[in-house]
Amino acid sequence: MRELPELLIPASSLEVLKIAVIFGADAVYIGGEAFSLRAKAKNFSMEDIEEGIRFAHAHQVKVYVTANILAHNQDIVDAREYFSELKRIGPDALIISDPGLFLVAKEVCPEIEIHISTQANNVNYMTFRFWHQQGAKRVVTGRELSLKEIAKIRSEIPHEMEIETFVHGAMCISYSGRCLLSNYFTGRDANQGACTHPCRWKYAVVEEKRPGEYLPVYENERGTFLFNSKDLCMIEHLPDLIEAGVDSLKIEGRMKTALYVATVARTYRKALDSYKKSPQLYQEQMPWYLDQISNCTYRQFTTGFFYGKPSEEAQIYDNNTYIKEYTYLGIVGDIDNEGRFCLEQRNKFSVGETIEIMKPDGRNIETIVEAIFNERGEAQESAPHSKQQLLVKLSICPDKMDILRRQES
Numbered sequence: 001m002r003e004l005p006e007l008l009i010p011a012s013s014l015e016v017l018k019i020a021v022i023f024g025a026d027a028v029y030i031g032g033e034a035f036s037l038r039a040k041a042k043n044f045s046m047e048d049i050e051e052g053i054r055f056a057h058a059h060q061v062k063v064y065v066t067a068n069i070l071a072h073n074q075d076i077v078d079a080r081e082y083f084s085e086l087k088r089i090g091p092d093a094l095i096i097s098d099p100g101l102f103l104v105a106k107e108v109c110p111e112i113e114i115h116i117s118t119q120a121n122n123v124n125y126m127t128f129r130f131w132h133q134q135g136a137k138r139v140v141t142g143r144e145l146s147l148k149e150i151a152k153i154r155s156e157i158p159h160e161m162e163i164e165t166f167v168h169g170a171m172c173i174s175y176s177g178r179c180l181l182s183n184y185f186t187g188r189d190a191n192q193g194a195c196t197h198p199c200r201w202k203y204a205v206v207e208e209k210r211p212g213e214y215l216p217v218y219e220n221e222r223g224t225f226l227f228n229s230k231d232l233c234m235i236e237h238l239p240d241l242i243e244a245g246v247d248s249l250k251i252e253g254r255m256k257t258a259l260y261v262a263t264v265a266r267t268y269r270k271a272l273d274s275y276k277k278s279p280q281l282y283q284e285q286m287p288w289y290l291d292q293i294s295n296c297t298y299r300q301f302t303t304g305f306f307y308g309k310p311s312e313e314a315q316i317y318d319n320n321t322y323i324k325e326y327t328y329l330g331i332v333g334d335i336d337n338e339g340r341f342c343l344e345q346r347n348k349f350s351v352g353e354t355i356e357i358m359k360p361d362g363r364n365i366e367t368i369v370e371a372i373f374n375e376r377g378e379a380q381e382s383a384p385h386s387k388q389q390l391l392v393k394l395s396i397c398p399d400k401m402d403i404l405r406r407q408e409s
Contacts, residue, residue, distance in 0.1 A: 003340065003343060004242070004272050004275070004276050005241065005242060005246050005247050005248055005249050005272075006026040006027055006247060006248040006249065007024060007025055007026045007027070007039040007248075007249055007251075007268055007269060007272060008025070008026065008027045008028070008029060008064075008164065008248050008249060008250045008251065008347025009024075009025035009027070009028050009029075009241060009251050009261060009264070009265045010029055010030075010253045010254040010261065011028050011029070011052075012043070012254050012255055013031050013043075013044070013048070014044065014048040014051060014052050015258060015331065016256075016257075016258045016261050017055070017056065017063075018052075018055055018220050018401065019258045019261055019262050019265075019331065019401065019403070020261050020262075021056050021059050021061045021215060022059075022360050022401045023261070023262045023266045023269070023360045024131055024209050024265045024268070024269025024270075024360065025265050025269075025312065026061060026062065027061060027062035027063070027064060027092070027248070028052075028056060028061060028062070028063050028064070028116060029063075029064040029066060029095060029250075029254070030043075030044050030049065030063065030065055030066065031044065031065070031254060032045075032046070032047075032049060032065055032066075032082065032173065032319075033045060034078060034082055035066075035067040035068070035071075035075070035078075035079060046085055046089065046149055049063075049086075049091070050089045050226065053089060053090065054187070057406060062090060062114060063091050063092055063096065064092060064094070064095055065093075065094055066094075066095040066117070066179045066254075067079070067082070067094055067101055067105070068095050068096060068097045068117035069097075069098065069101075069118070070097065071098045071101050072099050075101075076100060076101075076104060078106075079101055079104050079105075079142075079167060080104055080108055080265070083104060083105050083108040083109050084108055086109060086112070087108060087111075087112065090112070091112065092112075092113065093103065093113035093114065093115050093137065093138070093297060094109075094112055094113070094114050095115045095116075095117050095140070096114055096116065096117060097116065097119035097120040102134065102136075103118075104292060106134075106135060107387075107393050113137040113138070114135065114136050115136065115137060115138040115139070115140065116131045116136050116138070116139040116140060117140055118140040118141065118142055118166065120139075120144060121142055122139045122140060122141055122142050123141070123142040123144060123145055123149070124153070125152065125153040125157055126163060127139070128153055128157045128163075129156070129157060129158075130162045131400060132157065132158055136161075137160075137161070137162060138161070138162035138163070138247070138248070139161070139163065139164070140164040140165070140166075140250065141153070141163060141164070141165045141166075143166055143171060143232075143305065144305050145165075145305060145306075146220065146306055146307065146308055147241070147306045147307065148243045148244075150165065150244045150245065150246060151243070151244040151245060153245075154244065154245030155245075162247040163245060163246050164246070164248035164250050165241065165246045165248070165249065165250060166232060166250045166251075166252055167232065167233075167234040167241060167246075167249045167250060167251065168231075168233050168234060168235070168249075168252065168264060168268070169231060169232055169251055169253045169264075170231055170232075170252050170253070171231065171232050171241070171302070171304055175190070175345065178334055184264035188205075211356070214237070216393070222394065230300045230301055230302035231300065231301055231302070232252070232301070232302060232304045233301035233302070233303070234249075234303060235267065235268065235271055235286075235289050235293055236286060236289075236290070237274055237303065237306065238271055238272065238280075238282070239275065240306070241306075242275075249268065249272075251264050253266070257328050257346075258328065258331060258403065259296055259326065259328035259358075259403060259405055260373050262358060262360075263292060263293070263295055263358075264293065264296065266292070266358075266360060266362060267289050267292045267293050269272070270288075270289065270362055271284070271285070271289050293327065295325050295326050296326065325407065325408060326356075326405045326406065326407055326408065327347050327405060327406045327408055328346050328347060328403070328404075328405055329343075329345065329346055329349050329355060329404040329405055330344055330345055330346045330403075330404050331343070331401060331402070331403060331404060332357075332400055332401060332402040332403075332404065333400065334397065334400065335397065335399075335400060336391075338393070339393060339394075339396065339397040340371070340373070340391045340392065340393045341391070341392055341397075341400070342389070342390070342391060343385055343389075343390045343391075343392045343404070344388070344389055344390075345383045345385065345386065345388045345389075345390055346386065346387070347386070347406075348382060348383060348384045349369060349382065349383055349404075350369065350372075350381060350382035351370065351381050352368065352369060353367075353368070353369045353395075353406065354366055354367070354402045354406075355367060355405065356371060356394065356404070356405050356406070356407065357394070357398045357402050357403075357404060358400070358402060358403040358404070358405055359398075359402055361396060365396055365398075367394040367395050367396040367398075368392075368394065369392065369394060370393045370395055371392070371393040372390055372391075372392055372393075373390065373391040373392075374388070374389075374390065374391075375388075375389050377391070377405035
């Protein structure tokens with residue numbers, strides 16, 4: 001059996017980074033306040049990056065920092081300063097797509113590994129060889145590649161070069177995510193990190209000789225979303241990814257909640273570990289993986305291009321609404337001698353409610369909210385205010401960094 005691939009998890013904030021680490025990541029990728037393609041994510045200050053790296057390294061987890069915008073002239077000077085600061089902090093790798101930023105990073109911090117982003121349109125083995133010759137350690141495959149094509153790349157590149165592939169999450173509909181729609185419609189450049197996700201909007205067609213008559217866009221009567229795609233999910237196909245020679249399994253979602261990250265990280269971690277023990281055990285536990293992966297905010301799933309060009313039914317679907325089975329309540333903080341713990345509330349909950357404690361080891365434990373106290377130590381019946389600092393007592397005492405969630409009917 002091949003070595004297990006790395007499980008690479010996204011984080012939108014320092015809090016989510018810590019959850020990703022605790023819930024099973026081998027590595028975490030994050031965006032700084034500059035040069036990242038997720039400008040709407042909370043992103044990390046330099047202080048947060050430094051603290052996140054310390055926390056991750058203490059748990060033997062790597063941290064990669066994205067700098068994957070397509071840089072303009074005015075970005076170059078700032079990039080030198082940014083990479084100089086990262087050189088001091090010491091992430092495990094930089095994720096870059098722009099050749100200019102690649103050269104700047106090589107000059108400023110040559111000791112930090114460089115991984116080539118999917119934004120660079122990496123769809124053939126000669127591209128991989130090119131980046132290897134430039135000094136890149138790893139290349140992220142284009143989302144258009146099949147497993148057969150990835151296996152061919154693996155056979156044609158140096159053994160020490162690593163292949164990273166997206167295996168779960170949203171699928172950009174444009175070529176490897178290099179979208180022009182956002183800039184065209186709103187003036188916000190997706191390739192500079194400001195995407196407004198126009199591929200998720202509803203569209204209609206107007207025929208030039210019938211102005212004002214709006215015709216909904218249909219795809220074989222499957223829906224009205226011309227550009228949209230189902231979410232990628234490869235939890236059932238990990239053996240094929242491993243056999244193709246993928247070194248890192250990348251989860252999309254640098255704008256997702258801690259609950260989403262914890263759920264996906266824990267599920268893929270358990271699946272990989274089970275497969276390592278026994279392929280049969282992995283298959284036997286598949287119903288649990290599929291159930292768990294559905295317990296966070298998600299849309300319908302597809303295997304993307306991994307098994308060849310997908311059909312219309314595999315990409316387009318008839319409902320753009322995310323399905324939500326659990327509500328995220330918060331992360332367990334410090335616990336006192338009476339079993340009360342600190343919590344920054346994320347959604348409303350009340351005394352007497354039944355909620356779940358979600359643990360990194362795979363257990364989900366039902367418990368009852370026994371008491372809620374505000375910052376002044378005063379009891380209250382519910383927690384309606386987002387991000388309120390609370391002390392909470394449950395019928396079962398959780399552990400620090402457990403996730404609290406509520407199942408919705």
